[in-house]
Amino acid sequence: METLNQLAHGFSVAFTPVNLMWCLLGTTLGTAIGVLPGLGPALTIALLLPITYQVAPEASFILFAGIYYGAMYGGSTTSILLNTPGESATIVTALEGNRMARSGRGGAALATSAIGSFVAGTIGTLGVAFLAPIVVKFALAFGPAEYFSLMVLAFITVSAVLGSSSVRGLTSLFAGFVIGMIGVDLQTGQPRFTFGMGELLDGVDVIIVAVGLFAVGETLYMASRRYAGKDEIVPLKGSLYMTAAEWGRSWKAWLRGAAIGFPIGAMPAGGAEIPTFLSYAIEKKLSKHKEEFGTVGAIEGVAGPEAANNASAAGVLVPMLTLGLPTSATAAIMLSAFQSYGINPGPLLLTTQANLVWGLIASLFIANVILVILNLPLIGLWVRLLKIPAPQLYAGILVFATVGTYGISQSPIDLVILYLLGAAGFLMRRFDFPTAPVIIGMILGPLAETQFRRAMTISNGDWSVFYTHKLSLTLLTLAFIGLAGPHIWAFIEHRRRRGPENVPGDA
Amino acid sequence: MSTSDQQEPPRHLAMPELLIGIGLLACAAAVAWQTLAIPVSPLYSKVGPTVFPYLTMTGMLVLSLLLIVAALRGGWQPAEEKETPTDWKAMGFVAAGLVANLLLIHPLGFTAASVIMFVLICYGFGSKHPLRDALLGLILALAAYFGFARALGVNIGAGFIENPLNTVINAIIGMARG
16 A cells, blocks of 8 residues: 555656656657667666756656666567667567568557557556565665675676676676776775876766767777678558457467566566567467467567566666666666765665655656557657668767767867777677676676675674675575576586677667 | 587687787786775775775686687687678778867867768768768757757857857847847
């Protein structure tokens, strides 16, 4: 009941005309950047971070959340019509969705993905509303040692367990740690990793890192790959109305997808790849139309993974809001927006910032309604966006990259750092290093260090706090299993096929 | 890392991957050098500002060695990446656009520098209409400057294009306010 009261209060925050306008703006922008290859929610929110100096926290988080959800909807349109996943979470949608589009059922694929996103997004958001207070009760028992161990677990899962290689994932994570440590150490006031440069004393802004890796690196990569050939846009054919048979095949897949996506997203592991692949595998197994998979395209194979994707996107908000634990690049950048307001996400957030949290959750319900309207009746608009030619698209992205970076302090040094990070981002894309762990490492690394030093100070420098506290030991053990388990598994089962590949626009 | 690798025929060492591994090793060395440069007060000797840097350095050292081992065993590039030749010309033009932007943004201002960068990048990506691109770049840069930067209160470098426009806009705002 408590939750329902809070939620009702949240709707009173979200339903003000100004906040509805932010929600509409966020969802529209989010759909647009989701549709456009090369732009993702992490990059967009990073570029919009300066807005936190201008408007109330409720407004900017409603905007950011709209972008976050919108990108999930928009990404599936690109996957279905272009076969180039707009977001890494929509790789699986491209498998069946693009085949459906090629066999003239693109309309039904778009419809099941939009309605499935709506159903699963709404279930996922309900999940956030009801699960968050429960996690908070649990989290209040956490001390610094437990927090540190939880962060270690999250580090391992986001970098080593997900993705194609634990060594390369961890390399990205450690690079993020180094970037995060640049600047003045907050506890002792000592400068670290500044190489004697005064400009680095304040640290490297997350905007520069996100823009460098996602915008500059991506543009260089796309330029280098011009010989790779292009995907054709499949013209949108077929009615957007699904037949009764298609509804019948979709709704169970939506519910199953949501049931898989939300819990995995809500775990301190995050990531949409695992739930979408899992949902795809399950739908393929349960389907009565197995012959359609991989040939003309099966609607279950779109409905399930799309639902899983959106439910897990909602789930990621649970550890972010209740523990201050971001498990995706987008969530990490949202965390830095909290920091910019001087708010520390954690168990107390739900009580100290009730307006913000419940207003945000309520606005997610509204965002889902707006998004299903934006992405079905107005689909033609987004298809036109897909036709923006690559030269002007990428050149335009870099103009905005300059605004976002040069605007921080009008320092050419920032642009130099941006381009160096861009070169690094290119190499990472080219050599299959995931980029999200860099952002997570640079935001969460300093927080983990703070908790570590707090725990060590309380224990008087005794390392045993991390393994004598039962909960902390459990978390560290899980992290170790996450790191070593797959290798032991691989040793037993030989090498299996590679995991999800990086995709364009994995921002 | 599994023993099954040893039964496969020996593969050639992968040069680009080896360079990446060595580069990371150099980064670990740089981290070590900068960590040694952090002054530590004896007050914080147990959990001072160097504990995490040392842990990070150790991690990077281990990872760079693992990457070098993987490179010696044939690297990890996906076949698809290896087969696609790199378009150095396109990349060169994009890089030239970035450098031009960096050098010109201060003397010429944001809009002018952006137009030049825009044209160079479009050309790199294969656009054959530099004049049309310049016009598009100008519209986009002005939109970014006035729509994004001014609306968000972000201050980006004004130059010879923005200054007269700013004067005009401020005059109009002034007149509107009477």
